[in-house]
Amino acid sequence: MNPKDLGKHLPLIDDLHSLFLSDRPLLDVRAPVEFLEGAFPNAVNHPLMDDADREAIGTCYKQQGQDAAIALGMQRVSGDIKDARVAAWAAFAREHPDGVLYCFRGGLRSRISQQLLYEYTGIEYPRVEGGYKQMRQFLREQLDSLPNRLQPIILSGRTGSGKTRFLQTITQMIDLEGTANHRGSAFGSQAQRQPTQIQFENTLSIALLRKVSQEQTTLLFEDESRSIGSVHLPETFFKRLSEAPVILMQVPDEERVEISYQEYVLDNLQAFITLHNGDEATGFAAFSAYLLGSLDKIQRRLGGVRYQQVRQTMQAALAHQERTGQTEGHYDVVRLILLDYYDPMYDYQISKKQDRLVFTGSPAEVRDYLNAQGIQ
Known part of the structure; x- marks a missing residue:
């Protein structure tokens, strides 16, 4: 699985204004600890990695680089664990066909989740460009500007x-x-x-x-x-x-x-x-x-x-x-x-x-x- 090729043909959402106005269901694939720190009112957390996975893979990334971190991630999120996590995404996607998914920066985690969901089920589920970080920044900007209106x-x-x-x-x-x-x-x-x-x-x-x-x-x-x-x-x-x-x-x-x-x-x-x-x-x-x-x-x-x-x-x-x-x-x-x-x-x-x-x-x-x- 080449990270650069993940999700290339799958849908991408970049209109955050319309996204929040339309009340679309949000599939958050960040780790639970990230979700608890801050989330959106219409979001449900079905993580790609749990908290222990995130910590171990993050440490590996800092010490050995991206390729080693990806390899460790594929090792930890495999077999029955991977099947269960994809099944959770698939259930969400079928219940909410108008929803979108995202990770923290709209990068590797959301692209892997999007790709796995497609490979297992054929569902082309959109992901948010820039992920949670971009969504959060957009809402902070609204808090600064909208009160004046x-x-x-x-x-x-x-x-x-x-x-x-x-x-x-x-x-x-x-x-x-x-x-x-x-x-x-x-x-x-x-x-x-x-x-x-x-x-x-x-x-x-x-x-x-x-x-x-x-x-x-x-x-x-x-x-x-x-x-x-x-x-x-x-x-x-x-x-x-x-x-x-x-x-x-x-x-x-x-x-x-x-x-x-x-x-x-x-x-x-x-x-x-x-x-x-x-x-x-x-x-x-x-x-x-x-x-x-x-x-x-x-x-x-x-x-x-x-x-x-x-x-x-x-x-x-x-x-x-x-x-x-x-x-x-x-x-x-x-x-x-x-x-x-x-x-x-x-x-x-x-x-x-x-x-x-x-x-x-x-x-x-x-x-x-x-x-x-x-x-x-």
């Missing part, structure tokens, strides 16, 4: 106002917290882990690309700080949002308590149980650790006395829940944190945005205002 509007409101729920009823929006898999506060962690920074940026860039291509440049975003949990908004994008007009959505305190109880207690509890395959005891233990760990994050801001008060109330609610299965005891915790901690902090933050505040009203009034601005 936006006319963002920021939806603000106290914690528990149901901003995310409201946002999801709007077509012209991007859900940053959904993309980050985090609610953007000390208690904002979800049962599932957050994406890596690279994954977050890739997903955000594709979302922006699609909105702009649909001529949806006036977009609604929830009010966020630069960081959303462990990920952060790219500088150009965050700067554009920080200059945008702000809408303040007002919701009565008791309604906010009810929304927060639903989202932070009931929804999170169920998410942890689901994550642990329906095991209620294990899910409850993880949920308890989430609540107490989140509270510890704001210990200094609460102050010693208030922190102990909230922690004792939370522990009592958890103990009652463990004994009886009832969750109503968490209402007291929600009220304490929402009204005594989050509200003063929010009031301070919104006071610094008064010069950008263009409208204040109830959810229904906010919707009417947005519709008047042409946002559906």
Whole structure:
């Protein structure tokens, strides 16, 4: 197998703009460790080489050159191992005939994978020129340029106002917290882990690309700080949002308590149980650790006395829940944190945005205002 001849007659994709807009399925043949560091939202990893193969062949390449590395690769990826990997590609290609494959640089790994798939099955599956590296660079460039074409509007409101729920009823929006898999506060962690920074940026860039291509440049975003949990908004994008007009959505305190109880207690509890395959005891233990760990994050801001008060109330609610299965005891915790901690902090933050505040009203009034601005 001459590396220079691999894939010469097989299809090549170089229009990345169309590739991401068309939502084509992506077959990523990089090693699992590479995929975990950064991937695209529509990609599935079926590697040519596993992590151990990649490390061994990479070392061989550095020490002995390309020919020796190729020989070692053919030795390690052979027989039943090769058959199984080609079978995985073939199954993906048959399920997704409109898909494409790629490796890191669009070089030897993707050409070998493409060639083997063709030789075993006759399927001429396209590969991406430049591979993941070129795709990633393209999306980074979009993150730098596309924000300047936006006319963002920021939806603000106290914690528990149901901003995310409201946002999801709007077509012209991007859900940053959904993309980050985090609610953007000390208690904002979800049962599932957050994406890596690279994954977050890739997903955000594709979302922006699609909105702009649909001529949806006036977009609604929830009010966020630069960081959303462990990920952060790219500088150009965050700067554009920080200059945008702000809408303040007002919701009565008791309604906010009810929304927060639903989202932070009931929804999170169920998410942890689901994550642990329906095991209620294990899910409850993880949920308890989430609540107490989140509270510890704001210990200094609460102050010693208030922190102990909230922690004792939370522990009592958890103990009652463990004994009886009832969750109503968490209402007291929600009220304490929402009204005594989050509200003063929010009031301070919104006071610094008064010069950008263009409208204040109830959810229904906010919707009417947005519709008047042409946002559906």
